[in-house]
Structures are given as C-alpha cells and as structure tokens.
Amino acid sequence: MSKIVPTATEYNTGQVVVRKGSGTVKVRKGQTEEEFLEQKNRFLERGPVVSNAGSFSDLLKDISLDDRTVRLDKLDKIPREKIFQDLERLYYMREYTICQSKAKALGAQMDIPEGTDLKVKKNRNLGRIVEFLHDLEERCERRLMAGGQK
C-alpha cells in the first residue's frame, strides 16, 4: 500500500488511499497531467459562473409557441435547471403573463407521446418537468386573475 500513498511533497497524480466506513481500503484514482490540463483549459476558457445583479439570462427570450429548438426533455440537467430558474425569476418579478406563456411553450415543445405514464421510474424525470411547468402555469393564472401583474 505504501507505494500508492502519495508522499505529500511529490507532485504526483493525486491518487490517494482512503479507509471507508466499512473498514475497507479504497484507492481514489489519480489524474494525469494531460487530463488536468484539459480540465484547466476548459475552465479558464469561460471562468466560473459569475452572477451579478441583472445577470438574468436571455435563455428564455426567444422561446415561443412556434419555436421548437428548446426541448426541456432533451436538455442536460444544468441548462434545464437554468431555464427553470429563469422562469422562477419571472414569477418573482411578477411578470406572470410572460412567465405563463414561456412555461406553456416549453411544455408544448416536449412532444410527449399520448398515454405516457409519467409515474413509472424511467419517466419520473419527465414527470417532474411536466409538473413544474403545469404548477407554474396555474400559479401565474391565479395571480393574473387576482390582478397581481406588476
């Protein structure tokens, strides 16, 4: 084991040996210099997420009922969550009409085959997306009925 325990001053690959709760010993894999450089360059190209006041994204700007380019069901988690957060920001800003129309458009673009059971395990994620959009649409409707638009 001593061969793979890094000596702290050595510029090694970061491979370390740890003891799990069960008592078993586990080797945490290292990272080669090439792998690191690829990650580093990827990070430095864009830098970290910088959030400043007014940095509300334009992701939703072009989404309309006619547009079929943004498919929430096909998006990765991070961009999908970003769209959800932008919708929530619209709701917070009391932009209920816009929020409702965007949520409706995003729901319509998903193209879910009729009869799809959204409760089964494989469709659970899809179910969550549908539920989120539906809930937001309804809440916007209630706010608009109550005259809550800013």
Added chain:
Amino acid sequence: MYKADIVYSPMILAREFVRHENARMSDFSTSETDRPLILQIGANNVTDLLRMCEMVQPYVDGIGLNCGCPIKDQVREGIGAALMSKKDLVADMISAVKKKFGDKLTMEIKIRVHPDVNETLEFVKCAEDAGVDFITVHGRTKDTRSSVACDFEKIKLVKQHARVPIVANGDCRSLEDAYRIAKLTGCDGVMAVRGVLYNPGMFAGHVKTPWGAVERFWDLSTNYGLPFRLIQHHLSCMLDGQLLKELHIQLNEANSLAELLDFFDEKFILKRQGEEGFGEAIDVPYRESKVAGESHCSLSTEAPSIPVATVH
C-alpha cells in the same frame, strides 16, 4: 451591505473540482461584490490542492484549507478535521501553494483546537514555518459537540504564541459576541458562521435578521439562480424565532419556489427591487396585523470597528 470584511465560499472539494465540469458549475459561482473572497477548499493531498489553486487563482483573493470540518464522510477521506493529526502534510500543502503563488494568493488554514493545546501550538508553528498567511481557530476539538461552549482560553493561548494573524471562530452570534470574543482572545479578527446564517445583518449590529435582508436575499438568489432548497433553507434560518411557529412550518413545507413565494406574498409585504423602501425594513411586515409576532429592535451603536470575517 452588512459590514462583513471578508467572505468565504462553502467548502469545495478539490478532487472533484479539478476533474469534473459539473462539480465546478454546481460548487463555485461568484459575483463582483463577493470580495475579498476566500475560497474554502477540502483536500487531502498536495497535487489536487495545487491544481485547484492554479484554476481558481485569477478569481479569488485567497484560499482557505479546511482542517476543521468534522463530518465523518470527509474525515474518512482524509479531508477536514482529519488533517489536524497530519501537521506535516498540512505544512507540505501550505509550502507548495506559497512556493508556486507567493503573494499572489493568500493562504489561510482553518483549524480546530486539540484536547492538548500544546499539540495545537505545535501545529500552528509548523503552519507558520511553511508560510501560511493567517489562521482561523475554532475553539472546539473535532469531537466536541456544538452544544458544548467554545474554549476561548485555548484560542487566546494560540494567539499569544502565534506570529501570523489569528482569527477566532465559534459561538459568535451577534456583534456584541464579536467584540467580546475579540477582547477575550486578543485575536485579530472574528469569524461567524452559523451566526451569520441566522442573521446576515449581525456585523452591522442587527440583533435579528432585518426584513430588508430577506427582501435582498429573495432578489439576489432568484437573480443568481440559487437552487430552491437552498433558498428555502436560508430563509428558514434567517427567520428562525421571528415567525409564529405555524408560519415557520409552512415556510419549511413549501415544495417549490413559486409556492414559497406565494406564501411570502400572502403573509408578508415582500418588496421587489425598484419599489420604494425595498431592502430597508427591519421588522417582519405581516399583512394581517393580528398575527404579528415578536417585537424587534436593532442596535444603533456606533462602536469602533474591528476586523471581522464571515462565512457564507
């Protein structure tokens, strides 16, 4: 806004950060007002730490190596409080960072005290010899429960022997506490963690979270895209002890951000950016006067400033 001199990021694991883009996107976001910013790092080897520093150095003012986190899962991985028994490794990590970055990157370590304080003094000397810029000392051992009071005598002893600035940490829940701890320990600054979580306005002298901070938090967190459960947790802490119990339960039971916002708009007057008086209220502005809860007061003392640090 609320007079914190330094802000810290949550602990970010170096191993994941240098290997996975999704971990970087989820764990590290910043803003131009987050300054001076110390990025708190959890690491168990020199390589991961150095690589992480290489990546984040342009975006932060300093890094803090966490040697105090007592969470078992982290300790088993050799991270956090596990480092309290590995002073040579910690010294190697510090000297590697300082050798590579020098004054371009401030290096702090956050430690806990040992049952035998002499061990802590030895640990601190080792870190100083390796080139650490300042040290934050939490006055509990890694096995002390948070319900047991912080040992400020040990922190005082560390301060008396140290050559670098020492920041005291533990049981700081108000500005008065900060001054008391500074006086008691002779430290160069005081860090608050839970205190600030429950009352972000504490360093400005507020005895409870001012409502204006709640309004600002809503505005910033929805602008930045903080995940719903984190927003809910922060609001729950900020309003702890200020709401009637049933309202606090309702706040915690919301299942979506829109539901939580409906609750706030229904029960309280929650102003938005641009509305008159936004971010200025102190007391909770209930919509129904009959449910108005506890009274509020805020300190308006013009006390001399001491350096204070806060974790967010």
